[in-house]
Amino acid sequence: MAVMALEPQTQEDTLLEGFLALETPEGFRAELIDGEIVVTPPPGGPHEHNTAKIISQLTRNSPVELDVSGHKGLAIPSREKDGTPGRLIPDLTIALGEQDLYGEATSWMSPEGVVMVVEVTSTRAERDREEKRRCYARAKIAHYLLVDRGQQVVTLFSEPEDGDYHATVWVPYGKALALPEPFDFELDTSRFI
Incomplete structure (x- = not known):
């Protein structure tokens, strides 16, 4: 009888396995952000109002066809x-x-x-401002648009390199934010709440 040696799981493997097996209540979402499991409730009306305004402007004003997905899971490289x-x-x-x-x-x-x-942003805005920004930069996503409801500003981060974005443009609510190619239009923030 052959005996197969099993390699011990690392703490990272165990965390990822546990995360992937997690069953969240309906409407909630679970994320694994820099080694921490974060579970959030369904978004409230003002949050969804802002995402709806962005979707309508992207589909109406962009010169190229865009596919927009709400709540799509992304596998992001580790910081270590x-x-x-x-x-x-x-x-x-x-x-x-x-x-x-x-x-x-x-x-x-x-x-x-x-x-x-x-x-x-919702209840834990600092996570969107800091941790998620760095995660998206590590993943080399060209643009990260942050609608900060607490500070009432909209920020576009771009030029991801070395784990962070190196270009930032922000406007207060009510001002237009120029989105670069491939979007190539000014995002109207006057109806954000």
Whole structure:
């Protein structure tokens, strides 16, 4: 009888396995952000109001066809070489329509081909401002749009390099924010709440 030696699981493997087996209540979402499991309740009305305003402007004003997914799971590289890979669910994930990125995507797809992610802050805004920003930069997502309801500003982060974004443009609510190619239009923030 042959005996097979099993390699012991690392703490990172155990965390990822436990996360993937997690069953959250209906409507809740679970994310694995820099080694921490975060469970959030369904978003409230003001949050969804802002995402709806962004979706309508993206589809109406962009010169290219975009595919917009709400709450698509992304597998994000770890901040450490051998650390636990992240699992984030942006409020919006945007890709070029010609790529058909979501057609064959798994639950936790690679961020390759994603041109922008959007987060609208809720109860733990600091996580969106700091931790998620660095996660999306590590994943080399070209643009991260943050609608900060607490500070009433909209920020576009771009030029991801070395685990963070190196270009930032922000406007207060009510001002237009110029979105670069491939979007190439001014985002109207006057109706954000």
